[in-house]
Amino acid sequence: MQMLVSRQESDVGPVQDFISGAVVTGQQTTQSHASIDCLPSLEVAQFDFVIQGVVSSITTSSTPQADILQQGNTQFLARKRVYLNGETILTQKSMVQVMPNQLVTGAHARPTPLPMLNSLADRIAYKAALARLPESNLIAGQKVINRLQPEIDAKIDANLADVNSLIHQQVWIRLKSWNVMPDYKATFSSQERLFWDYRLGTQPLAWATPTQETQPTLPSSSVFVPDVTVRLHESLFESVASRRQLGGKTVSLNELREATDRLLLLLAEEVPAELPGLPLAITFTFDTHQPLRAEARENQLLLYLRGTFQAGTLPKTETQEIRLQITGELTEQTFTIKTSDITVRELQADGTLATPGITQTAIAAQIRTNLQPIEIKRELRLHEQLKQTLAIRLSEVQSDKGWMNLQFTANQAAPGPVENRIPSPKPTLPEAPLITPQFPPN
Template identity: 25%
Template sequence: MGEQFARANKYCRIALLLALCAHGAGSNSGTAQDNPVSLQPIVGPGPDEQRQLLDFVSRHGGGIIVSEGALQTVVGRETTDKGPVQDQILGAYVLGTQSTTARSSLDFVPNSEHARWFIHLRGKTLNCTTSYTPQAIIRSQGEYLFQLSKQVDLTESNVMTRSPAAFMETRQRNFAAHTPADTIPLVGPLVGMAAFMEAENRRPLAERIAAYRLTERIAPKFNSEIDTSLVQLNQTLSQLQEQWPKGVLQSPTLHSLSTQSAATLALDFGSGNVTAGPIDWSLANPQAGISVLLSEQRLNSWLAQLPIAGQQIRDTDIDLLVNRIQGKSSGGPALPGTLPQQPISLATLILDEQRPLSVRFLENYTLLELRMRIRPTVGEELPTQVVRLRFEVRPTDSAFEILPSVAEVVPLQPELSQVAHELARNVLKQQFEQRLKTIPVPRQIPVPEAWVSAGVSHVEVTQFTSKGGWLSVVWQPRAVSVQ
């Protein structure tokens, strides 16, 4: 169970990493300040989206459902940038001040072939400037509403993107004109009016030039920051493919789709299609953040690919593994002039050649079934037994505690010697009960510093349960507390 949780956590982090490319905003030559945006209420998918997401997960025997609302808590970043303006437009020397406020966001779009989303940078620039020419001085105010949008596609092997699209709405207002003739009676107002009208005639062109300059300043940074993050993500995916252990399942292929408010991902290890049972929407619960779902059919198909059939495991090797997990040293201290004490093996466990390991996800507990026979160091080999271990999850304030116990030990072939079966049952029950310890799964998972800056303090495991042949783990981002 701990290993399953670790693997789910790894791919959940990959899913969350997809959101990190949504940071970026324009800047002036002044001071920039990044402000965390308060977490917005998370709205879950509607009935049609629920059906589409669950059909995808059921078809693949498992998957990760990522809600758009949960990712907004990571990418929803607001940047305020203030500073002076120095420019030259249409022969006029322009001086003034300018402030830009921009917010990044992410929007999933429906796509059945693979997950697709847009990263948006929406904002507003306000300026107050004075334009100087030899003939006149024009004071003006401007407001520029802009949106930059970049499409991102998650394919089977990498993340692809396109050049951003830019939209701009400009509002420039001239409100005063001064000329060298201002002090001349009658003539001064007429010359000033003429200068003002000339500025008004040239205003549309000046607006277009200013909008172009603003786009030139913001778009490259927005595009570069996203592309840099996507390159890092593709490198991570490539490294996972290259470092995938040989002989332990097939290197996975990523499948995905997106709806209006969520995306779902599934890993295919080449084990073919499985017939998974129906899944209850309460297990998925993606409006709470990110859900990792796994069917017992899919997990058992993966377990069947592991090269463990017929493997022989000494009892001392089990002790070494348990001690390593618990951070304990093995063996006792060596006496002066003697070799270190080595554990003595009393028996070897031989896993079944047909079905050594399988799992069932039942109502709030998992049943792990091991089939093995015992070969004592001294004596005859004992027949194959079926060991069923029960893992019940108990939630606490700080963790989910996995409580293991021996549910039963029964013979695979009851018609064989009852004495041998009884001996094997007692030995296995005793050996497993000695080694089974409570496994704590912490609720709080630390997040990168960039997420903290975006207003997310940590990710919390809000659900860890099983039901009807499905295992469900749900993560939810938590807001930084405001003092």
């Protein structure tokens, strides 16, 4: 998240204002850095967008009596709270704190009929400007708050509204149309991480409690901590099969192969050569009881498909159970998914599985021929913007005790240099604000 959000910006613009009877002109530069700050919460995941920086200005305030030259450096710290309820992203109004520091660098009074008095008039104007510095700081700080607060709110709210719309269209509408909308949605956060918990059904799963997960961790150099972890429970397969009403549906082996090819076109590094079609149409009808289930154990995934086969116009077989032993292998560039073993066994009347016979062995051989390894790129590029690239890379795949764990690391190229037309010191954040937002009474 830090890599996705973190960025530095520099904006230069003119100053044109009218303050306390003076016409103010000049130039100002706003330098800012954005990041996020995760907040511990067991109720709903939340974090703050943190924007900190400095507004540097060189101005001239002109009145009928004198021109006052000033240089200002106003440090600011803005925080905008974001809530993640598992379905939409919600925000609060930003809060901006500032620490203004205005300096009077010169004063030029209007010329008098007596030239010898001009220098004295300049000194009087200079001292008068110094006396008004507290008021100048107050005005400068409030000006920064009035400008930055709506800008920050508008920019972040617009971006998150686009994200909400994209998630709604690409995720929730599709899941609802597929009848696999989660029944349970929960989020929580620690000082370091954000957590999402989605379930088909509300049955609790044997997993770490939120209290354990939200405790801060202190990773050492010898302990690998992934940037993103995705945990999938083996019951997901059976739940999806039930929601999609897989029981009783009939598919052909050719259709299964075409579906695999479509998946390869979307995800695979390389699509295998096209295989010849089967000489005889073979169909598989899923059983109404446990048509699909899975077991995740010892770094492998076991898929069980239960149903009957039919070749052409020949009679259907008895109920068979297909066991696919699926393993994964990480190479430098790809993640390869292989079906390392296939067994087909007939379900007997007493519920036990018979030893594979000639028919079952032939079916297993035919399925093995049609299941090709799938090679998926390990690295997915998320976005390219502002001379920086963020990519997420699959670093480890684990499978055991009913859970499949996918671990990812994020990588980002160094951002390009930020152009600063007016040099300004690196901002030091105020420990306590001198000026806070002013809200009208209710």
